[in-house]
Amino acid sequence: MASGLTVWADQLEVGESSVLDLNTDGEPVPRPDILVVGGGVLGVATALACQRAGLGTVSLIEARSLGSGATAGAAGLLVPEAHQGSDPTAFVELARASLELWRGLERELPRGVGYKDMDWIGLAPQPEGFLANPPKTVEWLSEEDVVELVPGLGRRTTGAMVRHQGRVNPLRAVSRMAAQLPHVATGVVAAGCQAKGGSIVTVFTSKGAIAPGAVIFATGLPPDLTGLGLSIPANLVKGHLAATEPVALTVAGSVAPLATQIEGGRLLVGGTLDTSDTSSGVNAAVVEGVKRDLYTAFPRLAGVRLSHQWCCWRPHHPDDQPVIDRVPGLDNAWFTSGHYRTGILMAPATARLLSEWALAGRKPERASPWGLDGRWGS
Numbered sequence: 001m002a003s004g005l006t007v008w009a010d011q012l013e014v015g016e017s018s019v020l021d022l023n024t025d026g027e028p029v030p031r032p033d034i035l036v037v038g039g040g041v042l043g044v045a046t047a048l049a050c051q052r053a054g055l056g057t058v059s060l061i062e063a064r065s066l067g068s069g070a071t072a073g074a075a076g077l078l079v080p081e082a083h084q085g086s087d088p089t090a091f092v093e094l095a096r097a098s099l100e101l102w103r104g105l106e107r108e109l110p111r112g113v114g115y116k117d118m119d120w121i122g123l124a125p126q127p128e129g130f131l132a133n134p135p136k137t138v139e140w141l142s143e144e145d146v147v148e149l150v151p152g153l154g155r156r157t158t159g160a161m162v163r164h165q166g167r168v169n170p171l172r173a174v175s176r177m178a179a180q181l182p183h184v185a186t187g188v189v190a191a192g193c194q195a196k197g198g199s200i201v202t203v204f205t206s207k208g209a210i211a212p213g214a215v216i217f218a219t220g221l222p223p224d225l226t227g228l229g230l231s232i233p234a235n236l237v238k239g240h241l242a243a244t245e246p247v248a249l250t251v252a253g254s255v256a257p258l259a260t261q262i263e264g265g266r267l268l269v270g271g272t273l274d275t276s277d278t279s280s281g282v283n284a285a286v287v288e289g290v291k292r293d294l295y296t297a298f299p300r301l302a303g304v305r306l307s308h309q310w311c312c313w314r315p316h317h318p319d320d321q322p323v324i325d326r327v328p329g330l331d332n333a334w335f336t337s338g339h340y341r342t343g344i345l346m347a348p349a350t351a352r353l354l355s356e357w358a359l360a361g362r363k364p365e366r367a368s369p370w371g372l373d374g375r376w377g378s
């Protein structure tokens with residue numbers, strides 16, 4: 001759950017925020033063909049993919065409001081090329097495919113998803129893996145190039161640029177996708193399930209029992225329901241972000257690791273990994289650090305106020321990679337979890353994998369790297 005005031009919620013139109021609380025007082029569909037549990041970006045994208053694949057009646061239930069978990073607080077950057085050389089090849093390929101699918105959703109949904117094309121600049125020093133095996137489309141930037149593209153930077157440095165990456169306001173994207181789903185119920189907690197003959201027959205929720213044809217769990221962390229018996233190592237990793245007041249400075253897109261220019265001329269800053277911060281809300285000391293880093297990086301912005309500051313918790317597995325798999329021992333249940341730092345980016349491609357798997361009943365080849373097999377002793 002995000003804590004503090006996110007710039008994303010502030011930037012939604014009235015109609016967009018009301019979609020996040022769909023059918024709160026209503027009952028979920030009692031016998032859907034597909035039940036999706038979890039209304040973060042992964043769950044909403046998955047429900048939409050299932051519906052578009054013609055999987056019958058697709059019902060989504062969410063314990064709170066849509067996008068209220070990690071999704072609410074993400075930076076919304078869609079930058080597969082930044083992972084080149086540092087993450088496994090399969091990860092980068094899934095990320096590239098997902099960026100293409102985000103672009104497709106922008107074209108194909110009636111109001112798009114609020115996708116913005118954006119150039120990405122990684123300032124030196126780049127990770128060793130990136131230097132050794134850079135993206136094909138990388139443009140290396142001299143110090144003079146960086147001065148031109150990132151005015152006001154307080155140090156001289158070289159960089160790497162990749163054009164045509166993307167970003168979304170995660171809540172807008174969730175809202176626009178959810179607006180296409182006829183059966184969403186928020187405020188519904190899935191608490192347990194019952195299986196017979198290797199299939200889930202009933203999911204018990206705070207609003208009664210549901211008898212689904214198939215279930216897909218997209219609950220951030222692995223689903224923790226009685227009767228499911230899943231036990232996979234996972235934890236939450238806290239992170240802080242902030243947005244500035246509009247600034248009199250235009251940077252070219254996203255300048256890693258410093259700032260991304262967003263709507264209204266604001267800069268999005270932070271994205272901390274607060275592994276030892278056990279406090280439950282926004283930690284003022286961490287936000288002070290984010291502000292200090294901004295002023296050091298851009299001395300002419302010293303004194304600029306932060307208009308928004310928030311934190312949220314990334315669902316994480318020990319190998320930093322997500323899981324996309326069938327629930328062991330069940331033929332009509334799948335789950336995805338632990339999307340850590342890139343769940344917004346990966347959502348449409350993950351959703352497509354899950355919907356193809358549910359439709360065909362056969363595991364798509366592309367899902368192999370994300371299974372439980374061989375991970376954590378399984």
Ligand SMILES: Cc1cc2nc3c(=O)[nH]c(=O)nc-3n(C[C@H](O)[C@H](O)[C@H](O)COP(=O)(O)OP(=O)(O)OC[C@H]3O[C@@H](n4cnc5c(N)ncnc54)[C@H](O)[C@@H]3O)c2cc1C
Pocket residue numbers: 001037038039040041042043061062063064065066067068069070071072073074075076077078188189190191218219220221224237238239240241271272311312313314315337338339340341342343344345346
């Ligand atoms: C500071 C920060 C910056 C980030 N920046 C980026 C970025 O730039 N790009 C990027 O791609 N990713 C980014 N991320 C990561 C991204 O936020 C997550 O990977 C992604 O939001 C995970 O989505 P999810 O749908 O799996 O989980 P969540 O958004 O947490 O959604 C899971 C939902 O399931 C619901 N749920 C759980 N259990 C149940 C139940 N039993 N019954 C009903 N509902 C249930 C929860 O209420 C929740 O709403 C960032 C994260 C942080 C913290």
